Amino acid sequence: MQDDERFECFWAHYPRKVGKLAAQKVFLKLQPSDEVLQQMLDAIAWQKTTSQWTDMSHGRHAFVPHPTSWLRAGRWLDEPDVPPQPRYACPHEPRCEQPGTWRCRQRTALERVKRES
Numbered sequence: 394m395q396d397d398e399r400f401e402c403f404w405a406h407y408p409r410k411v412g413k414l415a416a417q418k419v420f421l422k423l424q425p426s427d428e429v430l431q432q433m434l435d436a437i438a439w440q441k442t443t444s445q446w447t448d449m450s451h452g453r454h455a456f457v458p459h460p461t462s463w464l465r466a467g468r469w470l471d472e473p474d475v476p477p478q479p480r481y482a483c484p485h486e487p488r489c490e491q492p493g494t495w496r497c498r499q500r501t502a503l504e505r506v507k508r509e510s
């Protein structure tokens with residue numbers, strides 16, 4: 394793929410279409426390979442779903458960075474925030490000290506046996 398084709402591909406995927414020529418200038422300076430372009434598209438795909446990018450409180454795409462700043466900052470290298478894992482809630486009374494551990498699960502199993510007998 395030619396550099397300008399890659400840029401058109403990036404541009405087609407980037408949701409906020411402002412400052413195209415400036416963005417193109419930065420993009421061509423970066424000369425991303427096909428692999429980097431793919432990383433960019435992947436990053437855009439998950440960043441599109443973040444609360445920042447989908448915030449419409451000030452109009453569509455108001456909080457999506459300008460493509461030039463996104464490119465300059467190397468935002469395709471960002472990593473998604475991993476949502477906190479739901480903690481295993483101990484169903485026992487009194488509560489186990491370490492919910493979800495072997496001992497906690499064992500209590501669940503014992504209670505089931507007791508109920509069924």
Ligand SMILES: [Zn+2]
Pocket residue numbers: 483484485488489492493496497498500
């Ligand atoms: Zn427990």
